[in-house]
Amino acid sequence: MRKHNLAFVDIETTGLDILKHEIIAIGCVITTSDLEILEEFELKIKPEHVENADPVALKVNKYNEEDWAFAYTLLEAMQILSEKIKDCIMVGQNVAFDSSFLEYNFLKTNITNTFHYHKLDTISIAWSKFHNDESFVHFSLREMCKYFDIKNENAHTALSDARATFELYKKLMSL
Numbered sequence: 001m002r003k004h005n006l007a008f009v010d011i012e013t014t015g016l017d018i019l020k021h022e023i024i025a026i027g028c029v030i031t032t033s034d035l036e037i038l039e040e041f042e043l044k045i046k047p048e049h050v051e052n053a054d055p056v057a058l059k060v061n062k063y064n065e066e067d068w069a070f071a072y073t074l075l076e077a078m079q080i081l082s083e084k085i086k087d088c089i090m091v092g093q094n095v096a097f098d099s100s101f102l103e104y105n106f107l108k109t110n111i112t113n114t115f116h117y118h119k120l121d122t123i124s125i126a127w128s129k130f131h132n133d134e135s136f137v138h139f140s141l142r143e144m145c146k147y148f149d150i151k152n153e154n155a156h157t158a159l160s161d162a163r164a165t166f167e168l169y170k171k172l173m174s175l
Contacts, residue, residue: 001033001116002033004116005031005033005087006030006032007029007084007090008091008169009026009027009085010028010162011027011098011102012061012156012157014052014063015054022047022048022053023045023105024063024068025043025061027042027043027163028041029162029165035170037166043080046072062157075111078109081102085114087114087115088116090115091169092121092165093140093144093161095121095123099119120169125172126139141155141165148167150171
């Protein structure tokens with residue numbers, strides 16, 4: 001695993017239902033295994049069925065039509081992502097959520113998922129280090145950033161959350 005780059009990924013969606021809702025943004029910080037940043041990017045994706053969106057999700061994600069006017073199509077975004085993350089180990093905060101939406105959309109667009117098969121989850125890492133510490137009630141990105149004094153001024157935007165996850169991972173791995 002040490003020879004693979006890491007891809008710290010966060011997605012924003014129009015809701016929680018993988019069959020009904022869509023990815024509207026993908027943020028990614030690609031690093032070496034030694035945590036040297038190689039690239040950062042954000043892909044905004046124009047929703048095809050915004051009428052199916054959960055209004056609360058759109059508010060949380062700061063979605064508005066104007067900011068997504070020049071967004072990628074899902075096909076374009078998945079092609080770009082597939083090219084950039086080849087053989088990277090995906091790292092995420094609640095990685096199962098993000099990876100399930102991404103895998104579904106790779107299949108939907110018939111684009112090859114080029115992530116390495118291993119995944120790392122910052123919630124699992126935090127749980128392994130703090131499960132006996134009763135001061136931890138939640139292991140959310142917001143709470144973990146607060147605990148470690150990590151700035152995430154644009155929370156719930158894909159690239160900002162991917163950057164915060166990267167910073168959280170560094171803190172957790174230094175314990």
